[in-house]
Amino acid sequence: MSVSEALRVQPPIAESRTGIVKVTGMISSYKDLHVMIVGWTGVCPYCRKVFHKSYDKPHFQAPEMLLKICDNVDAPEHPEALKDAKESDKEGLFMDDDGNKMKLEFDKDGKIKRQRVYLRTNFEFIDAVEVDLQDTEKHEEITTLKTLLFGDDIKDVRLGERVVTAGRIWIELLTSHKDARLHKRLYTHS
Ligand SMILES: [Zn+2]
Numbered sequence: 001m002s003v004s005e006a007l008r009v010q011p012p013i014a015e016s017r018t019g020i021v022k023v024t025g026m027i028s029s030y031k032d033l034h035v036m037i038v039g040w041t042g043v044c045p046y047c048r049k050v051f052h053k054s055y056d057k058p059h060f061q062a063p064e065m066l067l068k069i070c071d072n073v074d075a076p077e078h079p080e081a082l083k084d085a086k087e088s089d090k091e092g093l094f095m096d097d098d099g100n101k102m103k104l105e106f107d108k109d110g111k112i113k114r115q116r117v118y119l120r121t122n123f124e125f126i127d128a129v130e131v132d133l134q135d136t137e138k139h140e141e142i143t144t145l146k147t148l149l150f151g152d153d154i155k156d157v158r159l160g161e162r163v164v165t166a167g168r169i170w171i172e173l174l175t176s177h178k179d180a181r182l183h184k185r186l187y188t189h190s
Helices: 003-008
Strands: 017-028 034-043 050-059 082-084 093-095 101-104 120-136 146-152 162-173 182-188
Touching: 003 017, 003 146, 017 146, 050 120, 146 162
Parallel strands: 146 182
Antiparallel strands: 017 120, 017 162, 034 050, 034 120, 082 101, 093 101, 120 146, 162 182
């Protein structure tokens, strides 16, 4: 479809993105290559379990904190959970690094409880270039579709180049704009 047709596609009710659209347009402007966040990977420093999350769409900025806890709660590699000992406690006592009397915790089946431990996490990134796509046919009104290109598509981006690209159009608030209007932006497949 053309750029002006793509700009008229509406997302399904209660969704902020369209289905896959295939758009033909001409690159009328582009910005410098930048990096976007596509997900994260975490590894438990104790049991080595690996966690991974891919986002629905790439983000310009970190969309969340990466304080993630290992869900492998019974892993014997996790340190034992400890609680402060009472005066009456006699068994299972030991001193922690600060000289406090501590005691192991047990669950109702008598198994040693393990600590909830944080993963070592890192975001995953992708190179991206934002271009404006314009209709290849002449129109009285010049409309452009903000489009993000990824992967091989970012090589040799040239002004005036005709491209055929596919992805989903998201409706989003461009907060860099002082008027903070809602815009449509095409996220192509990487
Ligand atoms: Zn773990």
